[in-house]
Amino acid sequence: MKYMLVISKESETFRLIHSCFRPEYGVEKAFVKEPAMEMLRKKRYDFVFIDLEILRESNSENGYKTSLQPFWHLNPSLEIIIMTSPERIREAVMAVKAGASNYLTYPISTDEAKYLVENTYQTAIFQSELAYLRDKFWDSESSDIVQTRSPVMKKVFDNIRSVAPTKSIVLLVGETGTGKGVMAKLIHRHSNRRESQFISVHCGAIPDTLLESELFGHEKGAFTGAVRRKLGKFEIANEGTIFLDEIGTVTPAAQIKLLQILQDGTFHRVGGEEMIETNVRVIAATNSNLKKMCEQGEFRRDLYYRLNVFPVEIPSLAERIEDIPLFAEAFLKKLNKFYPKEIHGVHPRVLDAFHQYLWPGNIRELENLMERAYILENSPMLTPESFPKELFQSDAVSACVEMDFSVPLTQARKKAVEDIEKRYLKELLMRNKGKMNKSAEGAEISTRQLHKLLKKYDIHKEDFK
Numbered sequence: 001m002k003y004m005l006v007i008s009k010e011s012e013t014f015r016l017i018h019s020c021f022r023p024e025y026g027v028e029k030a031f032v033k034e035p036a037m038e039m040l041r042k043k044r045y046d047f048v049f050i051d052l053e054i055l056r057e058s059n060s061e062n063g064y065k066t067s068l069q070p071f072w073h074l075n076p077s078l079e080i081i082i083m084t085s086p087e088r089i090r091e092a093v094m095a096v097k098a099g100a101s102n103y104l105t106y107p108i109s110t111d112e113a114k115y116l117v118e119n120t121y122q123t124a125i126f127q128s129e130l131a132y133l134r135d136k137f138w139d140s141e142s143s144d145i146v147q148t149r150s151p152v153m154k155k156v157f158d159n160i161r162s163v164a165p166t167k168s169i170v171l172l173v174g175e176t177g178t179g180k181g182v183m184a185k186l187i188h189r190h191s192n193r194r195e196s197q198f199i200s201v202h203c204g205a206i207p208d209t210l211l212e213s214e215l216f217g218h219e220k221g222a223f224t225g226a227v228r229r230k231l232g233k234f235e236i237a238n239e240g241t242i243f244l245d246e247i248g249t250v251t252p253a254a255q256i257k258l259l260q261i262l263q264d265g266t267f268h269r270v271g272g273e274e275m276i277e278t279n280v281r282v283i284a285a286t287n288s289n290l291k292k293m294c295e296q297g298e299f300r301r302d303l304y305y306r307l308n309v310f311p312v313e314i315p316s317l318a319e320r321i322e323d324i325p326l327f328a329e330a331f332l333k334k335l336n337k338f339y340p341k342e343i344h345g346v347h348p349r350v351l352d353a354f355h356q357y358l359w360p361g362n363i364r365e366l367e368n369l370m371e372r373a374y375i376l377e378n379s380p381m382l383t384p385e386s387f388p389k390e391l392f393q394s395d396a397v398s399a400c401v402e403m404d405f406s407v408p409l410t411q412a413r414k415k416a417v418e419d420i421e422k423r424y425l426k427e428l429l430m431r432n433k434g435k436m437n438k439s440a441e442g443a444e445i446s447t448r449q450l451h452k453l454l455k456k457y458d459i460h461k462e463d464f465k
Contacts (some may be wrong), residue, residue, distance in 0.1 A: 001026050003043060007036045007050040008083065013108055017049055020110040021117070033057065034462045040074045047117060049104070052084040052092055057458060064098035070463070072099075079120050083108065142186060144330055150320035156183075156312060163310050164190035169262065171247075171307045172285040174314030177362030180285040183314060184243040193281055196240030199233050204246035212254050213270050222271025232269065234261060234278050241281045247307065248288035248299060255300045262306040282307075317359040317366060324354045327363060331370040332382075343374060345381040348430060353384070353392050422457045425450075426464075434464035 003026045006014045014029040021027055025046070030036035033054050040048075048071065055067050071078055082103040084092040092103035101120045104113060138146050138161075146157050163170055164187045172180040181200065188198045206214050213222075217232030233242060244250075250258065261267050262282065266275050284307050293299035317324070328346050336342060359365055373386035384392060407415075424443075432438040439461075440450040454461065 002047075003028065003045045004047045004049065005030060005036060005039060005045045007031075007033065007048065007054055009051065009054070013049075013051075013083065013106075016108045016110060017113060020113050034460060037070065037074070037462070040071065040078075044075060045078060047079045047081060047120075049081050049083055052082050052088055052095065055082065055095065064095040064100070068095070068099050077124070079124065081116060081120070138190070142189065145182060145186060147323075147326050148320070149322035149326065150315070152315045153320050153323065156314060159310075159312050160187055161190070163187065163312075165192060167281060169281075169307055169309045170283045171290075171309070171311045172283065172314055173311055174285075174287065175316050175362055176287050177364035178314045178316055179363050180314055181243065181245060183312070184241075184245075184283045184285065187283055188241040188243075188281075191241065191281065193240050197237055198241050198243065199237040200243045200245065201233050202245045204249040208251045211251055212257065215254060216257055216267050216269055217272075218270035219272040222269070226271065229269075232267075234267060234280055235276060237280045238278045239280070241283060244282065244284045246286060246288075247284040248286045248290055248293060252300070255303050259300065259303045259306060262303070317362045321355050324366070325351065327366055328354070328370065331367050332374075335371060335374045339374065341374065341377075343377060343380055343382060347381055347383045349384050349392075349427070350382055350387060353387070357391055418457070421453065422459070425453060425457065425459055429459070429461055429464040432464075434461040436461060 004021060006017050006027060006029045008014060009031050018027040030039060068080060071080060079101045082092045082095045082100050084103060084105060086105050089105065096103055102116050104116065148154055160183060170187060172183055174180055185198060188194060201215065203211065213230065215232050215234060217230050217235055218226050220226060220229050257267055265279060266277050268275065290299055290304050294301045294304050332343060369387060373382050376386040377383065428439045428442055432442065436447050436450060440447040443450065
């Protein structure tokens with residue numbers, strides 16, 4: 001049986017929805033948010049109808065996305081329908097943009113409610129079927145890699161899924177640390193060359209004098225130190241895939257040979273005359289603007305056009321911040337395997353700082369920060385104390401009190417004090433997991449005073465447990 005939860009202070013609202021959906025749905029009610037959250041912890045509901053006022057009451061200053069997150073934390077597939085008065089439709093639309101499924105206006109129309117639920121349910125089925133068909137393409141080893149909540153990254157995976165089974169050259173473009181190497185392996189793993197070798201070459205890490213020898217091999221005596229014949233990476237990668245990372249650093253002489261391989265699949269070893277054929281799929285990557293380099297005469301234009309058959313732009317981490325919690329979870333799992341610790345969470349303040357930080361080093365920087373914090377951490381959760389202070393600079397800036405010079409000093413002072421008290425109390429409750437005695441002791445006030453302050457600022461201890 002499917003279940004619905006109606007969160008409203010009006011009994012008539014529950015009565016209408018109950019009469020509308022029985023016996024297909026089990027319809028239950030809650031008058032306020034806290035008992036509703038407890039019900040969601042104990043049972044899996046398909047739909048929640050919630051009054052707009054109740055949704056916002058505990059997170060009024062942080063927007064609808066913050067208000068909706070606790071529901072999805074308990075049930076990621078939960079469909080949430082907002083109920084509101086006609087005068088507040090604009091706010092209901094904002095809630096829908098933040099992720100709610102749809103909205104209803106008072107007085108509740110049973111026909112409209114039925115239509116919304118049926119339409120939402122059919123859309124959810126369609127999306128899940130589409131996701132299933134997409135996921136069937138990826139092998140089991142790639143399941144963690146292709147998880148994403150970012151629309152930009154979903155497009156990238158769509159492109160990779162399209163090009164992987166072909167023979168086409170792929171050019172991966174993106175900043176350092178965005179995972180271009182991971183994407184190259186993903187393409188190889190889902191190509192018809194998956195059983196053959198995947199050879200990775202970091203062109204920027206090889207000295208210019210040795211690059212040609214590394215890529216194409218050399219004959220004995222070709223240069224000082226060439227005491228025997230050496231096979232190049234293109235020869236070794238025959239029938240497989242070669243990944244040329246930082247292709248923009250390749251020397252002009254090597255660029256000419258690369259062009260020959262891409263055009264007809266042949267090359268000469270350094271110091272050799274024998275024409276060697278190779279059947280290899282090329283994936284290249286760059287963090288440079290190759291087109292601009294061509295205009296400046298730093299990169300061959302004909303080679304650029306050969307490489308740019310199927311370009312895929314990999315977004316920076318700052319462009320896909322929706323995926324930061326997924327990365328954090330994946331890195332924690334990986335670290336738990338290699339270290340004798342069991343850390344299974346990240347403090348909310350750390351996640352908030354992650355979302356505010358600009359991530360110049362992208363995913364690689366996030367992984368390094370997580371590993372460093374993991375080594376330092378002594379609790380079952382990664383706390384702010386284990387991360388560099390610089391990470392929280394943007395957090396500190398946002399915590400500064402904004403001055404409103406349009407009001408008298410006394411009024412500005414009063415608002416500033418209230419803002420600081422509200423932030424202090426929320427952080428205190430978060431650190432103490434909603435425990436009143438411990439929080440009061442930390443603030444050096446009585447529990448009675450703490451209760452009064454929480455009531456004043458409409459803060460609920462249950463939200464922090």
